[in-house]
Amino acid sequence: MLSCQKEFFNLKPEVHYLNNAYRAPLLKSSEEAGIQSLIKQRNPFDLKPDDFFDGVLEVRMSFGKLVNCRPSEVAVMPSTSYGFTSVLNNIKAGKKKKAIVVKEEFPSGYFSMERWARENDAELQIVEPDPSAEQKGENWNQRIIDAVDENVAVVLISSIHWMSGVKFNLKAIGEKCQKVGAYFIVDGTQSVGAMPMDIKEFRIDALVCAGYKWLLGPYSIALAYIGDKFVNGIPLEESWMNRVNARNFSSLSDYASEYEPGAGRFNVGETSNFIMMPMLKASLEQLLEWKPERIQEYAKQLDLPLRTFIKEIGGEVEEDDFLAFHLISPKLPSYLDVGRLKQKLEENQVFLSARGNNLRISVNVFNTVDDIQKLIEVVKEKL
Numbered sequence: 001m002l003s004c005q006k007e008f009f010n011l012k013p014e015v016h017y018l019n020n021a022y023r024a025p026l027l028k029s030s031e032e033a034g035i036q037s038l039i040k041q042r043n044p045f046d047l048k049p050d051d052f053f054d055g056v057l058e059v060r061m062s063f064g065k066l067v068n069c070r071p072s073e074v075a076v077m078p079s080t081s082y083g084f085t086s087v088l089n090n091i092k093a094g095k096k097k098k099a100i101v102v103k104e105e106f107p108s109g110y111f112s113m114e115r116w117a118r119e120n121d122a123e124l125q126i127v128e129p130d131p132s133a134e135q136k137g138e139n140w141n142q143r144i145i146d147a148v149d150e151n152v153a154v155v156l157i158s159s160i161h162w163m164s165g166v167k168f169n170l171k172a173i174g175e176k177c178q179k180v181g182a183y184f185i186v187d188g189t190q191s192v193g194a195m196p197m198d199i200k201e202f203r204i205d206a207l208v209c210a211g212y213k214w215l216l217g218p219y220s221i222a223l224a225y226i227g228d229k230f231v232n233g234i235p236l237e238e239s240w241m242n243r244v245n246a247r248n249f250s251s252l253s254d255y256a257s258e259y260e261p262g263a264g265r266f267n268v269g270e271t272s273n274f275i276m277m278p279m280l281k282a283s284l285e286q287l288l289e290w291k292p293e294r295i296q297e298y299a300k301q302l303d304l305p306l307r308t309f310i311k312e313i314g315g316e317v318e319e320d321d322f323l324a325f326h327l328i329s330p331k332l333p334s335y336l337d338v339g340r341l342k343q344k345l346e347e348n349q350v351f352l353s354a355r356g357n358n359l360r361i362s363v364n365v366f367n368t369v370d371d372i373q374k375l376i377e378v379v380k381e382k383l
Contacts, residue, residue, distance in 0.1 A: 001301065002294040005365035008286070016371040018352040021162065021190055021327050021362035024216045026279070027286055033278035034218070041274060049249050052241070052272045059277060062284035063223045066292065067188070067207060068198045072262030075224045076271045080187055082236065083208030083224040084112035084156065086266045090233035091183055093120035096153035102144065103128035106162050109187050113156050122153065129166075137322020141169045148176040154183040159191040163355045165329040167322050174203035183229065189213055193287050194326040194364065195296040199225050206230065211276075214326070214364075216283035218276045226263035235259075239269035290365060299363050300325035306361065306372050313383065327362040329355060332379075341382050348378050 009025050011017055017025065040046065060074035077083045093099075099117045101110055103126050117124040127147050129140035148155060155177055160167045170186060177184040185206045188197055192207075193214035199207055207225040211217035226233075240246060242265050245256040259265035271277075287295075303325060307317045316331040317323070332338060334357065342354045352375070353360040361375070 002290060002298045002365060004298075004368050005290065006368060009366045011366060014349055016348075016350040016374045018350065018361045018363060018367065018371060018375065020194075020364045021213060021360060022353055023219070024213055024364065025366065026218070027216055027283055029282040029286060030216065030218070030279040033282040034275050037275050037278045049247055051274075053247060055274075055277045055281060056267075056271050059223070059281050059284060062281065062288060063225075065288055066192060066197065066284070067225055068200050069225045069227075070262070072264065073225055073227065075226050075263040075266040076273075076277075077208070077222045077224055077266070077268050078220055079108070079222050080106075080189060080208045080210050081108040081112060082268065083206070083222060083266075084109060084185065084187075086224075086236050087183075087185060087206040087226060087230055087233070088112055088116045088154070089236070090230050091116070091154055093122045093153045096151055096182070097122045098125055098149075098151045098153065099123070100125050100127060100144070100147055100152055100155045100157075102126065102140070102157055102161065102168075104161070104163055105156070106158060106187060106189075109156050109158065113154075116154070120153070134316050135319050135322075136164065137166045137318050140166060141172065141322065144168065145172055145176050148173065148180055148182060150180050152177075152180060152182040154185060156185040156187070158187040158189070159197070160324040160327060162190050162327075163329060163360065164318070164358070165324055165327045165360065166318060167324045170202040170204070177205075178203045190327055191324060192292075193295075194292060194299065195324055196292050199227070211280055211283075215280065216287065217280040221273065221276045221280055223280075224263070224266070226266055230266075231262070233265065235265045235267075237269055239267060239271070241269065241271050242267050295365055296325055298365055302363050302367060302369070303328060303361065303372060305369075306330075306376060309376050309379075313379075326364065327360065329358045329360045331358050336379075336382060341379065344382060345375065345378050348374065350375050350378060 060071040064071045101113050129136035183205045188209040192209045205227045211221040212219040243256040244258045310330040314333040338354045
C-alpha cells in the first residue's frame with residue numbers, strides 16, 4: 001500500500017489540512033516547475049515555435065492515461081463551466097425535452113444545465129435522494145437510473161457529490177444513457193486523480209475536471225475528455241492555435257479553416273500558458289506514479305478510525321459501496337453544533353469544510369494518522 005507522501009509538499013508541519021476538496025496544496029515539483037518557467041521567460045528569444053505546443057501535448061498525454069483516452073481526445077480549458085458550455089452548445093434537444101442534474105449539484109454544472117434547458121425549451125429535472133433515508137447512496141443512484149428515459153437528452157452529474165461525498169454509479173448511469181440515446185456529461189473535479197476513472201467503461205461523452213483539486217495543479221486551468229459525438233462541434237472561440245497549420249508560424253496568415261483533429265478545437269486560446277502548464281505537467285506525472293487506485297486505498301485506511309468513531313457517537317456515515325474514501329461527509333449527532341465545532345477545530349489548526357450538519361473531510365497522500373487523531377480528539381472535547 002502507498003505510504004504517506006507528505007515530504008512531497010510544503011505544508012506547514014503544525015497544520016492538519018483535511019480540506020483537499022476545497023483546494024489542494026501544490027507539490028514541491030509543481031512549484032519548482034512554475035518558478036523555472038518564470039525564469040525561462042526572462043529571455044523570450046529562447047522560445048521556439050514547438051515550445052508553444054509540446055508542453056500542452058505532454059499534459060494531454062498524461063491526462064489521457066489517467067482517464068483512459070487518447071491525447072487527441074483531451075482539451076485544455078480555464079474552468080469546468082467553460083467545458084460544460086463547450087459541449088452543451090453542441091447538443092440540441094430535438095424531440096427529447098428533458099435534462100437531468102442531481103440535487104445540490106455544484107453551481108457551475110447546475111447553471112450550465114439550467115441555461116441549456118431554458119434555451120432548448122426543455123424541462124430540467126433535479127433528482128434527489130429519499131429525504132427520509134439515512135443511507136442515501138443506493139436509493140439516490142437508483143432514482144437517477146430510473147429517471148433516465150427516452151425523453152432525456154442530456155445528463156450532467158458529478159462523479160461524486162461535492163457536498164455529501166456520495167459516489168455515483170457512473171457505469172450503470174452511463175449504460176442507461178447509452179440505451180436511451182442521452183448524452184452523458186460528468187464533472188470529475190472531485191474524483192479524478194484520487195480514484196480510478198475510465199471514460200470508456202463508463203460510456204462518458206464528455207468529462208471535465210478542474211485542475212486545482214485532486215489533480216494537484218494550479219488554479220484557473222481545467223482538462224476535459226471530449227468524445228466522438230463532438231468531433232465536428234463548434235468551439236467557443238476561434239483560436240489560431242487550434243488550426244492544422246498552427247506550428248508553422250510563417251504561414252499563419254494562410255488561414256487554415258481546418259481545426260486540429262479531435263478535441264483540440266475546444267482548447268482555450270493561449271493554451272500554452274507557460275507558467276501553469278509546466279506545473280500541471282509535474283503534478284500529473286506524480287499522480288501517474290502514485291496511481292489513483294493506491295491513493296484511494298490510502299485514504300480508505302487513513303480515515304477508517306474516523307468513520308468508526310462517528311458511528312460510535314451516534315453519527316451517520318455512508319455505506320462503503322457508495323463512498324469515495326478521499327472525500328467523506330459524515331453527519332454528526334444533532335447535539336453537536338457544527339459551526340462551533342469547526343471554529344474549535346481551526347483553533348487547533350485542523351482545517352476542513354462544514355456543510356449543514358455534516359463535516360466534509362477530504363484527505364490525500366499528504367495526510368497522516370496524526371491528522372485524523374487530532375480531529376477525533378477535538379470532537380471528543382466538544383461531546
